[in-house]
C-alpha cells in the first residue's frame with residue numbers, strides 16, 4: 001500500500017508517496033537524500049538514526065513513516081544555520097573531541113538538541129540520561145558529555161547577549 005505523506009521536514013513543507021512498510025529512516029535517506037541520519041543497528045538499539053519528531057527524539061529506523069503525516073521532522077541537516085554555519089551543539093562536538101569516527105554523531109547531536117530545548121543548563125547526569133540510548137564505540141563518552149555542557153553554556157551566553 002502507498003500513501004501520500006505531507007509533513008514539515010527541516011522547516012519546509014514536503015510531501016511524498018511512500019510505501020507502507022518503509023520506516024522514517026529509509027524515507028529520509030532514500031526519498032529526501034538526507035544521508036546525515038545514520039543506520040547502525042536498524043533495531044532501535046544504538047541511537048545512530050535519532051531524529052526529532054515534533055521535538056521528541058525517536059529512533060527513525062523503527063519509526064513507521066506513516067506516523068509523520070502532519071508532523072514536523074528535524075534531522076541533523078536541519079540544524080545548520082544560514083550559510084551552513086554549524087549549530088552551537090555541532091560546533092561544540094568538533095571543539096571538544098565529541099566526534100571521532102562520527103557515525104554516532106548525528107544521533108548524539110539530535111538527542112542533545114532535544115535535551116537542551118527542554119533543559120537549557122543540564123547536569124552531567126541529565127546529559128548522560130538523555131544520551132543513554134545513543135551508543136558510541138570511539139569516544140568513551142566523556143568528550144561527548146563535555147561537548148553538550150559546553151554547547152549549553154554557549155547557547156545561554158548567546159541568548160543573554
Ligand code: FES
Nearest residue numbers: 040041042047061
Ligand atoms: S539504527 Fe536506529 S537505533 Fe540503531
Ligand code: FES
Nearest residue numbers: 101104136137138
Ligand atoms: S565517534 Fe565513532 S561511534 Fe561515536
